[in-house]
Amino acid sequence: MTSNGPDGWCGSDVEAVLGLAKDHHDPEAASALIAEILASISDGFIALDAELRVLYFNQAAERLLGRTAADILGQPLFEAFPEAAGSLFEQEYSRAIREERTVTFEAYFGVEPYANWYSIRAHPRRGGLLVYFQVITDRKNTEGDLRRAVESLHAVLEAVPLPIIDLDPGWRVVGLRNPAAERLMGTKGGEVLGRPLPLSPVEGEPSVERLAARVAAGGSVEGVDVTVSRADGDEVRCALYAAAVGGPAAGAVCVLADLSGAKRAEEDRLKLEAQLQHAQKLESLGVLAGGIAHDFSNMLMGVLGNASLALLQLPPESPARQAVEHIETAAVRASELAKQMLAYSGRGRFVVQPLNLSILVDEMRHLVSASISKRATVRCLLDPDLPPVMGDATQIRQIVMNLLTNASDALEDKPGVITVATGAQRVDGRYLQTVFMDEDLAEGQYVFLEVSDTGCGMDQDTKKRIFDPFFTTKFHGRGLGLAAVLGIVRGHGGALKVYSEPGGGSAFKVLFPCAEVEAPEPGSAGGAAPASVTSLRGTVLVADDEAGVRQVAEAALTMAGYNVLLAEDGQEAIDVFREHADKIAAVLLDMTMPRMGGEEAFRELRAISPDVKVILSSGFNEQDAITRFVGKGLAGFLQKPYRPQELYERLRQVLGGEGPDA
Numbered sequence: 001m002t003s004n005g006p007d008g009w010c011g012s013d014v015e016a017v018l019g020l021a022k023d024h025h026d027p028e029a030a031s032a033l034i035a036e037i038l039a040s041i042s043d044g045f046i047a048l049d050a051e052l053r054v055l056y057f058n059q060a061a062e063r064l065l066g067r068t069a070a071d072i073l074g075q076p077l078f079e080a081f082p083e084a085a086g087s088l089f090e091q092e093y094s095r096a097i098r099e100e101r102t103v104t105f106e107a108y109f110g111v112e113p114y115a116n117w118y119s120i121r122a123h124p125r126r127g128g129l130l131v132y133f134q135v136i137t138d139r140k141n142t143e144g145d146l147r148r149a150v151e152s153l154h155a156v157l158e159a160v161p162l163p164i165i166d167l168d169p170g171w172r173v174v175g176l177r178n179p180a181a182e183r184l185m186g187t188k189g190g191e192v193l194g195r196p197l198p199l200s201p202v203e204g205e206p207s208v209e210r211l212a213a214r215v216a217a218g219g220s221v222e223g224v225d226v227t228v229s230r231a232d233g234d235e236v237r238c239a240l241y242a243a244a245v246g247g248p249a250a251g252a253v254c255v256l257a258d259l260s261g262a263k264r265a266e267e268d269r270l271k272l273e274a275q276l277q278h279a280q281k282l283e284s285l286g287v288l289a290g291g292i293a294h295d296f297s298n299m300l301m302g303v304l305g306n307a308s309l310a311l312l313q314l315p316p317e318s319p320a321r322q323a324v325e326h327i328e329t330a331a332v333r334a335s336e337l338a339k340q341m342l343a344y345s346g347r348g349r350f351v352v353q354p355l356n357l358s359i360l361v362d363e364m365r366h367l368v369s370a371s372i373s374k375r376a377t378v379r380c381l382l383d384p385d386l387p388p389v390m391g392d393a394t395q396i397r398q399i400v401m402n403l404l405t406n407a408s409d410a411l412e413d414k415p416g417v418i419t420v421a422t423g424a425q426r427v428d429g430r431y432l433q434t435v436f437m438d439e440d441l442a443e444g445q446y447v448f449l450e451v452s453d454t455g456c457g458m459d460q461d462t463k464k465r466i467f468d469p470f471f472t473t474k475f476h477g478r479g480l481g482l483a484a485v486l487g488i489v490r491g492h493g494g495a496l497k498v499y500s501e502p503g504g505g506s507a508f509k510v511l512f513p514c515a516e517v518e519a520p521e522p523g524s525a526g527g528a529a530p531a532s533v534t535s536l537r538g539t540v541l542v543a544d545d546e547a548g549v550r551q552v553a554e555a556a557l558t559m560a561g562y563n564v565l566l567a568e569d570g571q572e573a574i575d576v577f578r579e580h581a582d583k584i585a586a587v588l589l590d591m592t593m594p595r596m597g598g599e600e601a602f603r604e605l606r607a608i609s610p611d612v613k614v615i616l617s618s619g620f621n622e623q624d625a626i627t628r629f630v631g632k633g634l635a636g637f638l639q640k641p642y643r644p645q646e647l648y649e650r651l652r653q654v655l656g657g658e659g660p661d662a
Contacts, residue, residue: 043134044118050127052077052093064135066114084109089120096122097129106136166245167252171197171212174251184238184256186230197254198229199240215244215252228256236260268433296334297619298546300641304331305552308643312559331641354515355391357449358382358422364400372408372418381421389447389512395488396449402485403451403508410455410506421450427511435495435511436467436486445514446495452507458500466498485510538585538655539563543573543601544617545593549640553588556644570596574604581609586635586654588647591618599628606633613654617642 038045038058044065047056053076057069065081072080078090088107096103103122110116117140120133157164163181166174173192176182185192192198201207202225206214211221221242227235242254307328314321361382372378400420407418427446435441458466467486489496489510500506540562542553554564565580567573570593577584587605591598598616605612613635616626626637635654638647 043132046077046131046133048077048093048129048131050097052129054080055128061133064114064116064133065110083111092120093122093129093131096124100124106140163256163258165197165254165256167197167242167254169212169216169251171208171252173197177253181256184228184230184236184258186232186234191231199226199238199256200229201226201240202237211240211242212252215242218244220244221254225259226256237263271433295619297640298549300331300334301546301552302548303334304328304641304643305549305556307331308645309552309555309559312644352390352392354388355393355396356386356388357396357447357512358384358386360393360396361400361420361422361449364397372404373411373413375413375415376408376411377415377417378404379417379419381419383423386422387424387445387447387514389492390515391492391512395491399485399488399510400449400451402482403510406482406508407451407453407455407506410453410457412456414455416454418454419450419452421448421452423448423450424514432495435497436489441493441495442513446511447514448509448511450507450509452499452505454505457502457504457506459502463498463500539565539580539583540651541565541567541573541576541580541584541587543567543570543587543593543598544590545569546590549590549617552644553647556647559644560648569593570598570601570604573601574608577605577612578608581612584612586613586615586651588615588617588638591616591620602629602632602634615650615654 038056041058042060044061045056045058046054046061049055053074054072057067057072062068067080077093078085084090088105089109092103092105101124104120106117106119108115108117116135117137118133119136120131123130123132157178160178161180163184164177165181166177168174172194173196175193176185176188182188185198197208199208201211205224205226211224215221221240224240226238226240228238229235237259239257239259240254241257242252245251245253307324310324311321311328314324361380365380404418404420411418424445424447426444428443432441432443466482485508486496492512494513495511497509497511498506499509540557542550542557542564543566544550544553545568550566550568554566557564563583565576565584567576570589572595573587573589574596577587589598589601589605593601596604598618602614602616605614610633614633615636615638616629616634617638617640619640626634636650638650
């Protein structure tokens, strides 16, 4: 029996069987031939009358459906197979009889283990219906697997973030496989079909023609650096991967990995790495500067203290007085240099309080005019409703003066404009990535102080070095101004942004976090006036490992009427205090000493006498020095180098105007 249909058989097969029987002259032989043919085929065959009763049921039907012909012959089909009643079978069989035409359909039928997918052909004949069916379960399963594979592939292509594009042998676009490809190209697939793939290899990479030839020869392309031109004209940096599809010269599929994000990440990484190296360099130099400033301050005690003592004793008409005043002035300037070095290291002295930057700058107008070039015009753009910041007024004044001096120098003694502006702005993470000292700074509201000039500006190399200590572009100067500014800003938890270009002037913007306190009243940037000095009497123990410091302190205290006991280190201070504890009104204690340092000596002194009045003295700032003494009863702090008057004032505050008699 021939098989010329899509399912391996057709409706004419039945006609062919009947034709063979009709041509046979022996009816019995014809019937035997038909029975033999129907019994030999591997597919099921059922003959039904007009009432759809079963007239014939071949052996294949028995095997496939799990029923014997003896059980169902003469029965209505849908009584013999009640599970098929009212189903697609009944509808299609009725339609074949009603319309007198062959009906073909597919259906799932049977009870396990005989359930299968079948391809069924119902062929009407006079007075009945011939039903021919074959198992297609394997084909249906294959189709299902293929459909699921296609659906999975489609889902993967939809979800994969990498653009995938089909190309013909000439690398013209055949199709954009997924939404990522459409997003990359900036257009729908139909708008680029038949056009050359709009990519250009970057310098040093093979040309498109060479890449296409490599793929056409059966090779592949892996990670070639290219730029892809979008429909809107923008160019995107990508890595190209391509391989032949359907054999050499049959076309290609390419995958493009967007490198723009990776390039930005690499640039950000390099920037952060440079910032880290810069911060580490500043930190190392800061430690060095702080140590030098501390030792320098101790040395200056001998100069400044002795000069001040001499002035207290010299009569106004003394011919030596002017020379001593010059010595004192030089020592004060040297101490200011030490303070700048401490400021650079982030260890300058801070008296933190709420400040209004606009008020602070306005109060400095007379200092500003005296500190800059006479050919410079100063404009002040000060926000009258500025939120307060927490800071040290003296240190922030130093920021203003240093930035103004720097701006004045940038004018190079030519006419120009210097602008001082204050204001508030909201700062996000992206902005903070462009500033100095952005470590751990939070997004939010900041107050800014900006000093700009119309001077010579700076190139990139200069900008990279302006905050290095001792770097200067001027013939004169020591190069600590901007380094000190950066240290003060760092100590205040702020940030600094620099704008400059050669010939286009410069602008330095300092950012301070807003304080959650009320702003100071107009007319005062913050701070209190110093109290008056009164003379005292009593015994003071001075403990310091520097002989010059001990000598100055002893002379100053003796001049004021105090009795003085001296100790060269912490251990000696403890021994002296034990012997004279009943007479000692206060202890002036150095922070750093051999054998026993100030912190340990302080604990021992408190153990001997819990009420002892201890004034800590150090070349470092107060905030840095007394951190470990908070809540432990420290009476006061005195930063070196100090004048006798400052020592008297601190003792007056500590002792309250009274002390034990000698």
